[in-house]
Amino acid sequence: MQDLAVYSILLEKEIAQIDFPKTPSNLYDPLRYFMQLGGKRMRPVLTFLGAELFGLKKEEVLNAALSVEVFHNFTLIHDDIMDEAPLRRAKETVHTKWNHNIAILSGDVLFVKAYQLLAKQDPKHLAELLHVFNRTAQEVCEGQQMDMDFESRSDVSIDEYVEMIRLKTSVLLGCALELGAIVAEASTEDRQHLYDFGQHLGIAFQIQDDILDLYADPEKFGKQVGGDVISNKKTLLNLKAKELANPVQRELLSQLETEQDLILKVSKTRDLFSDIGAREACEVEMQKHYDFAMNSLKQINVADQNKLSLIALADFVMQRDN
Amino acid sequence: MQDLAVYSILLEKEIAQIDFPKTPSNLYDPLRYFMQLGGKRMRPVLTFLGAELFGLKKEEVLNAALSVEVFHNFTLIHDDIMDEAPLRRAKETVHTKWNHNIAILSGDVLFVKAYQLLAKQDPKHLAELLHVFNRTAQEVCEGQQMDMDFESRSDVSIDEYVEMIRLKTSVLLGCALELGAIVAEASTEDRQHLYDFGQHLGIAFQIQDDILDLYADPEKFGKQVGGDVISNKKTLLNLKAKELANPVQRELLSQLETEQDLILKVSKTRDLFSDIGAREACEVEMQKHYDFAMNSLKQINVADQNKLSLIALADFVMQRDN
Numbered sequence: 274m275q276d277l278a279v280y281s282i283l284l285e286k287e288i289a290q291i292d293f294p295k296t297p298s299n300l301y302d303p304l305r306y307f308m309q310l311g312g313k314r315m316r317p318v319l320t321f322l323g324a325e326l327f328g329l330k331k332e333e334v335l336n337a338a339l340s341v342e343v344f345h346n347f348t349l350i351h352d353d354i355m356d357e358a359p360l361r362r363a364k365e366t367v368h369t370k371w372n373h374n375i376a377i378l379s380g381d382v383l384f385v386k387a388y389q390l391l392a393k394q395d396p397k398h399l400a401e402l403l404h405v406f407n408r409t410a411q412e413v414c415e416g417q418q419m420d421m422d423f424e425s426r427s428d429v430s431i432d433e434y435v436e437m438i439r440l441k442t443s444v445l446l447g448c449a450l451e452l453g454a455i456v457a458e459a460s461t462e463d464r465q466h467l468y469d470f471g472q473h474l475g476i477a478f479q480i481q482d483d484i485l486d487l488y489a490d491p492e493k494f495g496k497q498v499g500g501d502v503i504s505n506k507k508t509l510l511n512l513k514a515k516e517l518a519n520p521v522q523r524e525l526l527s528q529l530e531t532e533q534d535l536i537l538k539v540s541k542t543r544d545l546f547s548d549i550g551a552r553e554a555c556e557v558e559m560q561k562h563y564d565f566a567m568n569s570l571k572q573i574n575v576a577d578q579n580k581l582s583l584i585a586l587a588d589f590v591m592q593r594d595n
Numbered sequence: 596m597q598d599l600a601v602y603s604i605l606l607e608k609e610i611a612q613i614d615f616p617k618t619p620s621n622l623y624d625p626l627r628y629f630m631q632l633g634g635k636r637m638r639p640v641l642t643f644l645g646a647e648l649f650g651l652k653k654e655e656v657l658n659a660a661l662s663v664e665v666f667h668n669f670t671l672i673h674d675d676i677m678d679e680a681p682l683r684r685a686k687e688t689v690h691t692k693w694n695h696n697i698a699i700l701s702g703d704v705l706f707v708k709a710y711q712l713l714a715k716q717d718p719k720h721l722a723e724l725l726h727v728f729n730r731t732a733q734e735v736c737e738g739q740q741m742d743m744d745f746e747s748r749s750d751v752s753i754d755e756y757v758e759m760i761r762l763k764t765s766v767l768l769g770c771a772l773e774l775g776a777i778v779a780e781a782s783t784e785d786r787q788h789l790y791d792f793g794q795h796l797g798i799a800f801q802i803q804d805d806i807l808d809l810y811a812d813p814e815k816f817g818k819q820v821g822g823d824v825i826s827n828k829k830t831l832l833n834l835k836a837k838e839l840a841n842p843v844q845r846e847l848l849s850q851l852e853t854e855q856d857l858i859l860k861v862s863k864t865r866d867l868f869s870d871i872g873a874r875e876a877c878e879v880e881m882q883k884h885y886d887f888a889m890n891s892l893k894q895i896n897v898a899d900q901n902k903l904s905l906i907a908l909a910d911f912v913m914q915r916d917n
Binding site: 297299351354355373374375381382384385386388389396399400411414417419421422 | 676697722
């Protein structure tokens with residue numbers, strides 16, 4: 274996708290220009306470091322696309338776009354503490370490079386920065402921008418809490434799992450798009466359709482993440498294939514497998530959870546998940562959300578031509594192999 | 596002060612009515628718990644007083660007032676993690692009663708709640724409310740970081756210390772007042788004077804805290820007298836003592852830091868600080884900020900009668916013995 278690359282370059286430049294005070298350096302150095310670690314910058318691109326869909330130039334929503342990216346990075350800094358993650362994008366996380374307290378506090382001040390950027394948009398849109406942004410921020414926290422709660426539960430349902438990924442990651446994609454549409458002064462109906470498009474594309478994206486984690490081509494996949502299986506993580510694949518397995522298969526699944534030979538564990542689980550039909554079931558679930566997303570996009574009351582970038586983005590998301 | 600008590604009762608009722616969702620309970624139960632721990636609710640009272648100073652009813656700024664109180668509680672939850680504090684208002688802190696991750700995340704979502712409450716004010720004031728609120732939130736984080744940085748430094752200057760308490764605690768008092776003035780549509784000059792009043796009264800209040808910690812009447816003081824001395828905390832008293840001590844006194848101060856008999860340590864330090872003139876120097880510093888505050892209040896362009904509540908508040912703050 275040509276567009277995405279062009280937008281990403283613009284965004285990297287703008288992100289590099291977000292100014293943090295020099296002192297206290299223990300508060301702001303971690304933010305300068307973390308905001309430069311890169312990433313796809315997909316969320317602010319969505320805000321651009323949400324505005325352009327309704328004929329508004331991306332420059333008009335730059336601060337809202339940056340706000341979403343900054344908020345996302347705040348959540349990553351705090352999530353990394355909670356997940357005890359040593360690395361983020363192959364670099365040390367803030368709490369590893371500095372310490373826990375600094376990661377908590379620099380995350381907090383980054384969250385403030387997100388609001389400061391949002392507040393740079395025209396005051397006439399501020400109440401609506403804040404309404405969507407606040408609700409989304411709250412939901413993202415709820416999703417993270419559900420994810421943490423799931424670790425110690427053995428009775429997570431598929432509906433709960435999908436609700437968790439919706440809150441933890443997908444609502445922010447819907448929000449990113451809708452902020453662009455708010456500034457473009459789109460109708461309430463169109464805003465809702467666009468939000469739904471983003472939200473359901475996000476769920477499809479996350480389910481694909483689960484599938485790729487086990488079925489990706491190791492040569493193209495950026496991470497270790499089977500990482501979720503090795504850590505016995507509850508993913509949609511795992512939950513679908515448990516749901517669909519017959520008693521013998523369920524026993525095998527249970528045995529594989531304690532298998533010490535990790536290469537064997539991954540390959541046997543992969544074959545078993547396929548035999549059970551878990552992979553296929555996940556693909557059906559993914560397709561359902563993808564279709565919902567595309568149908569929502571279809572209902573937006575603008576010329577089809579304006580939708581091409583979002584369609585290209587959706588294709589890009591669904592055809593990725595890493 | 597009659598007024599403060601009346602306002603506090605109203606606020607307790609409103610705070611009890613802030614609604615948090617039922618689930619995820621690990622996210623919201625800590626907030627229901629923490630918001631009910633009480634406290635003086637001084638900050639939201641200030642927002643009421645800031646509005647009333649300009650003839651606006653307190654009901655018109657209720658959401659802004661609650662927003663400030665909620666924000667303050669968010670900072671307490673995160674500060675308690677960073678300070679490893681087991682108790683807050685004689686009850687378990689969130690990270691002790693639940694765990695660190697829950698304290699981080701429920702703090703985050705409480706911060707969102709503060710913005711949600713602020714956003715309930717009339718949209719026409721939102722940009723200005725946000726401007727002051729965001730700047731203050733950022734400064735409070737900076738103050739907390741400075742406070743943490745000071746723990747491992749032996750060269751903290753008195754100016755740095757005053758700047759730290761200004762950021763960590765006093766700007767929020769100025770902000771609380773100014774939010775009320777913004778909704779009351781006070782002039783820019785009057786808003787600034789009111790902010791300065793709150794900020795400098797806050798600094799005076801904090802310096803008095805330092806003094807009371809060592810010189811309070813144990814029968815009236817809520818905490819252990821001399822707690823700061825026992826933990827060798829850098830307070831204004833401590834910094835002034837080091838600044839003013841002669842070489843012999845400085846050596847005595849240094850010896851007292853490692854004194855094992857804590858009762859002796861406190862009483863000897865108290866006498867030494869008085870001999871050195873540290874207590875008096877702190878009182879001079881406190882008076883300076885109190886005078887600045889009262890002078891700022893004087894310059895506000897409203898009838899003297901409207902200022903009586905704020906004058907009573909200032910008297911109350913300065914004459915307290917606990």
